[in-house]
Amino acid sequence: MMDLTQPQWVRHTVLHPFEGFEDLRWKKGGTLKYTVIIIAALFFSLIANDRWCGFQFRPLPDALFSVVPYLMRSVVYFLAWVVGNWAVCTLLDGEGTMKNICIYSSYALIPYIISTFINVILSHILVREEMVFFAAVYYIGLIWSGLLLFSAVKAVHQYTVTKTVMAVLLTLFAMLVILFLAVLLLSLFQKVYVFFYTLYTEILYRIRV
């Protein structure tokens, strides 16, 4: 019973929002390899959404393209979610390991990625006045993924519904804290770099004079 291959597990969890992740946990399915692929797909879907969409929807000119915001919105946010969720749920008697949180959360993102790619294709067919179709696909993907993510958290930590809600809210807060600290750290490193660089130029100047 339920002897599925890895691709079948992906399909099963995505198509069974309420039981899929429980089954996955029970049979110890899922693999980190797919997490990497899914996050890469998320990254490319975000880029495709802005760069490959029909010209009538092009949000920003080619010259202003930068890869950093897309990395931020895919990889960094995902890592912050995983770390934040792990940190919070360890304190809240969650049963999930870091690895499992990674796997379950990434599987939950698939509908959103697919909806984004569908939108990219649609954007070559639709005009701006028909944006409502766009929004429909987007929100279906978003709500589906949200539901999956909720169910993933619930399954991986074996929580009740109320506890899951609390865990998700706390995780979002933890993500904010993590990102804030990251920005702080970055600016600190930059200051240290500037300090040493100033020192270096000052010494150079003294040697010359």
Added chain:
Amino acid sequence: MKQHISFLRRQCAAVLCSLAAAASVLTLTASADEPYDVYNYNRLGEAVPSHAGYVAERSVSGTDLGTGAFSSPQDLFRSADDCFYIADTGNSRIVKTDGDLTAVLQIYDSFTLPDGTRTRLKNPRGVFVSPDTGRMYIADTENNRALICEPDGTVCMEITKPDSPVYDRDLTFLPQKILCDSAGNIYIVLSNTTKGAAMFSAEGEFIGYYGANAVARTAKVIADHFWNLIASDEGRRHSNRAAPTAFDNFDIDSEKGFIYTSTSSGASDTDIVKKVNPEGYNLFGYLSDHKWGDLFSAWYSGTTYKTRIVDLDIGEDGSINCLDQTTGRVFQYDKEANLLFILGGTGDQLGTFSSGGNVTAVETKGAGCEEICVLDAGKGAVTVFTQTDFGQTVHTATDLYNRGYYEEALEPWQTVLRQDGNYRRACLGISSAYYNMGRYRDAMKYAKRADASWVYNRAFGRYRSEWLRAHLNGILAGCVLLLAAWIVLKQYRKKKHNRQKGGAAA
């Protein structure tokens, strides 16, 4: 390598727009022989090299005219009968020349008052000639009056400080610029009030103020407003009053009756250029955050250099020519406020002006703005710029386009694009023309080139419906085929499944 550099520059521009743009203005190489950089702004607000729409032809000083050197001339005016009037402020006189600035027709330094006495001017800073009556309006600044006189030098009216409760008693009457509308109403820019121009009836009666700028909506103004809502009357009396910047120059489009004002104060970015209707309503209100002049300020040696529009002139074709005091540049816009050309600069050669805010007035000549004249108070000379072929083509195309003759504008726009591939409005014009002609593919192509997704969207919508109509049969046939294939496949799978099941049971 070159591409690499330009890519890097674009990246920089995205991050540090202001600095990069200021730097790139400085590093541009002029495409022609102009002693200044000829550039235009692209859609991203970057300065890109461009073709010159105007070239400096000659410079006319007071000595050239034989009147003696001008001393700090503050205003230049071209009348409807094609004569130039120069307010030679330092010499307290008005010099009238012919339309080519070659011969002096008359020098006004004293006038006959209605009672027969003579009166002299003292540092007049503004002059205007009514196109209807031919009367001369002079802002006689240091005499604290404005004179309205006949062309022969007899004064028909003298306007002094109004005795009205609306006019602040302590305020000195210092007329800077003056003009009149077709009804004979007189508008005077005063240097010491932010309430707008003082407006007088044709009989010289003070009516009120006209066309004041709006207060810029800064965070501080909003915060003050909020505190005033909850403050006591006493507190309110002591709170800050938000005052707008005052406009200090204007021009009238006599045919249509609109008055255009310009503000040179750098304190605010709103209402730098206004188009005011006779009711005092600003028709450029939707442009209140439009950047006039250079898009970015430059900082060096602790000073900010930003555009200060000191004068503007409305050409006969409706173009708005703004003179920037800081850089000595003229920014020419079409009547929809789209930038056409940038000309001039600071320096010592022909076509450039003395630095330090010495340019004072700009005037245009000709039905298509064939000439632009700039008055430089520092050099005491008028520089005449004439239109190039390129400039003429752009003007023709812009005029046709703005009047809605998109198809007629196609050819001039194509000429423009051939000569300057960076000229974005040419792409837009061509796209609109092809759209009107029903050539949607081409319209899409040029909209893409102009990076205008709204225009592309419109053309694409039409192209799509045309395509659908042409291929409807094929699409329907394809759908039917797909449906059939799906049903067949389903049947086949079912059979195969049953067979396997049967096999397992056996």
